[in-house]
Amino acid sequence: MPFPKDFLWGGATAANQIEGGCREGGKGLSTADVMTAGGKGVKRRKTIPLEPDTYYPSHVAIDHYHHYHEDIELFAGMGWNCYRLSISWPRIFPNGDEAQPNPEGLAFYDALIDDVIAHGMQPLVTISHFETPLALQQYGFWENRRLVDFYTRYAEVLFRHFKGRVRLWLTFNEINCMSTQPWVSAGIDSEDEQVRMTAAYHQFLASARAVRLAHAIDPENRVGMMYAGHFAYPNSCDPDDIIGTMDFMHKMMFYCDVQCRGYYPAYKLRELERQGVTLPVQPGDDEVLRSGTVDFVSYSYYLTHVTGKKTRGILKGLNGLDTGYKNPYIPKSDWGWGIDPQGLRYSLNYLYDRYQLPVMVVENGLGAQDTVEPDGSIHDPYRIDYLRAHIAEMKKAVELDGVPVMGYTAWGPIDLIALSTGQMSKRYGFIHVDMDDDGRGTLKRRKKDSYYWYKKVIATNGEDL
């Protein structure tokens, strides 16, 4: 049997994409709450302050805030033993800089996490998944070193409060998005590399401090880093394409290198030097980075890129994920994301070869449009095909290549708000939610065909795909 007995099977969500209850329980606004809905090829707008008649998808989302018990029962019904969720930072610290946490926020997650555990699932908690408290704008968000303290205080509250209940943590979702979507990542608007690299430096420090605290508070805590799975193939064997691809991967992988190895790689230091970027290093920081390396590597995997000598920038825009090259060997999703199951095996090997740490796939899935039949059923063979092919490749990574894969949590196991477009119609779920792109619908939950399929996969520990 390729997958170990304790392999983690489940799904992954983010608070700002499912919870809603935006103004309930004392929650403050986050950077995610000021994003309007967009669409295919239509950019989401950021509006501060909020516009009175504009629809903001995160404000109600799928109202998990009030439906969490029903949702957890549905998750458990698939046989999951793990649920990756994120905690909303501004639910715990509404302004981000308070001395004491918001008791109502903690109470919400007490109820939620206890329910998850009662249903036989191990929580895997992302501490910061794309929602920095909006009030931290007064400091300039992550460009300011004070954010390191605010984040550390928040993380410490979580480690102490959920001690013994949560043992698996991720510090920052897709930390490399600082280079592709800095607003989403860190409240950074600037194109200036000095600003972005300063903010990234602060997040590395914050992550390392959190890892140290997590270990000190409970030696059973295991803390991972989370990488937005950008992996690229060279456009050709032209050495210029190979070097262009190496450069592209360096721009992404340095985020993993710092968090897994505890120091900036030489290639990045040289690049920063050439760019005239200086890191805001203070005495003691090196030691913090070195002693705060992660216990495991996790990542999201949806697609692969093709890069080369003419790769444009890093990636073009939230919607496109466009490097300027096409891969003629793989199909694309309706949202233009290249579907490449073998890339999952390739990337698992890539990360394990590089770090020799356990690896976990914490996001994978297909965003697609679904149709509800007159009898309420939803047939989604395209989603099953996508997931089957990816899990089969993950299996090869374990069985043929010996990669220690800890687990797999499919993205968006219940339909939720898409990050890039703010749409509901880009659906990932095993569970359908009756809600449209304008926030209209009954919120009724319905099982899709893929729900039963995933249940069977888990029941056979990945044997019967």
Ligand code: BG6
């Ligand atoms: C990852 C994020 O980048 O991709 C999720 O961690 C996001 O928050 C997911 O939802 C899928 O992207 P999208 O734009 O289809 O929601």
